[in-house]
Amino acid sequence: MGLLAFKDAVHLVSRTGLGAEWDMIKQLEGRSQEDAVNWVLHSAASGLRPTPRMTPWLKLEPMRLNDMKTRNSAWSISQREGKLLQAWWVEQMLATHTPFIERMTLFWHNHFTSSIQKTLQPSLLYQQNLLLRRHATGNFAELLRAMARDPAMLVYLDGYQNTKSQPNENFARELLELFTIGRGQYRESDVKAAAKAFTGWGVDNNTGKFIIRPEEHASDSVTFLGKTGRFTGDDIIKILLEHPRTAERLTEKFWLEFVSNRPDPALVSVWAQQLRKSHYDIQRFMRTLLTSEPFWALQNRGTLVKSPVELVIGTLRTLPYPRESTQELLNLCRLLGQELFDPPNVKGWSGGEHWISTQTLLVRNAYLSKLSRGDLNDKSAAGVKLPNASEEQLVEWLLPVKPLQPLPTTPGARRLVRSLLLDPAFQVS
Known part of the structure; x- marks a missing residue:
C-alpha cells in the first residue's frame, strides 16, 4: 500500500x-x-485525571467481616465509590489525547475481568486499571504475572483465600480457561495442581497489598500439563506461556477486536508463533496486525459491531455535539450492556453481535437521534461546527461501508450527518 x-x-x-x-x-x-x-x-500517553476519592482497603475490608450492619455499610460505600470510579474512566476516555491506550486498557479489562460487585473494593480496581495501563502495549508475560499478584484479582477470584489446608481453585481455573490455554487443553487434575502452586498468595490484611505467606504454601510435588515438580505460581505461569494455545487464543482475541469477526486459522497460527518468539511483545504484535493485509482489506471493514463505549464515547469524540452529564453517559452504557468495572461475569463481555438486540438497538438509535436533533437548517448552531467537507467525504468519515438507507435530498451538512448517524452502517466499524 x-x-x-x-x-x-x-x-x-x-x-x-x-x-x-x-x-x-x-x-x-x-x-x-x-x-x-x-x-x-x-503516541505519548495522556496524563490521568485526578484520582477519585476512595476508601482504602484497611478501612473498608474489616467492615465486611463483622455484623450485617457494617457489611451493608461497606456495600453502600463500595457502590457509591464505584460510581465515582466509573465516572473517572469515562471522563478520561473523553479527554485523552491517546485513545489507543484507552482502547487497549479496555481490551485487557475485558480479558482480566474484575468487578465492583464481587470485590467491593473500588480502590483496588483503580489500582488494577493503572496496572493495565502500564502494561497495555508492553509485554503480556509480564502483565500475566502482574495480574496473578493483583489484589483486585485475588479478591475477585478468591485467590486470597487459597491456603494449603483449604485450596481454592477459582483463580487457577480461570487462569487456564480464560486467561491462557482455554478449554479442552487441560484436565481437572491440572486445575487442582495449579491451585496448590498458588497457595499462600494473598492480600495483606493491613495494607491491601500482595503478599506471599510461605507457611500457607503447599510445597508437595504435583503434575501440571505433563510436568512434575514442586511448583510455585510463577512456575505455572511459565508453563502456560510456553504452551502454543496461550499465544493462539490471545491472537484470536486481538483479531476479533481489531480485524474482523472471522479469524483466519492459518494466519492466527503464524502470528501466534511470532508472538511467542518475541516473548509476548504486545507492541510488536500490534505492529504486525495493523500493517497486515487482513486489517486493511475492504471486505473486513464494517464487520465489527461498535461496543457501547465506542458508540457513546466515540460518537462524542467524533462529533461536536453538546454532551450529556457523565452520569447519564454511564447509565446509557449500562442500558447498552457495558458497565465499566462491572462486567457480567468472569468471562467478560462477549462483544460482537452480542452487543445488538432488539432492545439495545432501540436505545442506540434513541441516543443518536437525541444527540443529533435540533434545527437542521441552522448552519450556525452553538457548539456544532462540522468539517468543511464534501458530501462524499462526510459519508467516508462516518460510515465504514456505503449507507444502507437513502441519503437526504435536502442539502446541508447537519442534515446529512444526522442521516448517517441513524444509518445501520454507523453501528459498525
Missing part, C-alpha cells in the same frame, strides 16, 4: 481509538502505512 487515502486513515483511527476523530484522521492522511501505524503505537 502507498500513502493513506482519507478513508484508510478513517479506518485506522476508528479501529485503534474511540471514534473517527477528524483532526487525527487528517494527521494520518497522506502518510505511509508504516508511519501512520507507528504514530498510533508510539
Whole structure:
C-alpha cells in the first residue's frame, strides 16, 4: 500500500481509538502505512485525571467481616465509590489525547475481568486499571504475572483465600480457561495442581497489598500439563506461556477486536508463533496486525459491531455535539450492556453481535437521534461546527461501508450527518 487515502486513515483511527476523530484522521492522511501505524503505537500517553476519592482497603475490608450492619455499610460505600470510579474512566476516555491506550486498557479489562460487585473494593480496581495501563502495549508475560499478584484479582477470584489446608481453585481455573490455554487443553487434575502452586498468595490484611505467606504454601510435588515438580505460581505461569494455545487464543482475541469477526486459522497460527518468539511483545504484535493485509482489506471493514463505549464515547469524540452529564453517559452504557468495572461475569463481555438486540438497538438509535436533533437548517448552531467537507467525504468519515438507507435530498451538512448517524452502517466499524 502507498500513502493513506482519507478513508484508510478513517479506518485506522476508528479501529485503534474511540471514534473517527477528524483532526487525527487528517494527521494520518497522506502518510505511509508504516508511519501512520507507528504514530498510533508510539503516541505519548495522556496524563490521568485526578484520582477519585476512595476508601482504602484497611478501612473498608474489616467492615465486611463483622455484623450485617457494617457489611451493608461497606456495600453502600463500595457502590457509591464505584460510581465515582466509573465516572473517572469515562471522563478520561473523553479527554485523552491517546485513545489507543484507552482502547487497549479496555481490551485487557475485558480479558482480566474484575468487578465492583464481587470485590467491593473500588480502590483496588483503580489500582488494577493503572496496572493495565502500564502494561497495555508492553509485554503480556509480564502483565500475566502482574495480574496473578493483583489484589483486585485475588479478591475477585478468591485467590486470597487459597491456603494449603483449604485450596481454592477459582483463580487457577480461570487462569487456564480464560486467561491462557482455554478449554479442552487441560484436565481437572491440572486445575487442582495449579491451585496448590498458588497457595499462600494473598492480600495483606493491613495494607491491601500482595503478599506471599510461605507457611500457607503447599510445597508437595504435583503434575501440571505433563510436568512434575514442586511448583510455585510463577512456575505455572511459565508453563502456560510456553504452551502454543496461550499465544493462539490471545491472537484470536486481538483479531476479533481489531480485524474482523472471522479469524483466519492459518494466519492466527503464524502470528501466534511470532508472538511467542518475541516473548509476548504486545507492541510488536500490534505492529504486525495493523500493517497486515487482513486489517486493511475492504471486505473486513464494517464487520465489527461498535461496543457501547465506542458508540457513546466515540460518537462524542467524533462529533461536536453538546454532551450529556457523565452520569447519564454511564447509565446509557449500562442500558447498552457495558458497565465499566462491572462486567457480567468472569468471562467478560462477549462483544460482537452480542452487543445488538432488539432492545439495545432501540436505545442506540434513541441516543443518536437525541444527540443529533435540533434545527437542521441552522448552519450556525452553538457548539456544532462540522468539517468543511464534501458530501462524499462526510459519508467516508462516518460510515465504514456505503449507507444502507437513502441519503437526504435536502442539502446541508447537519442534515446529512444526522442521516448517517441513524444509518445501520454507523453501528459498525
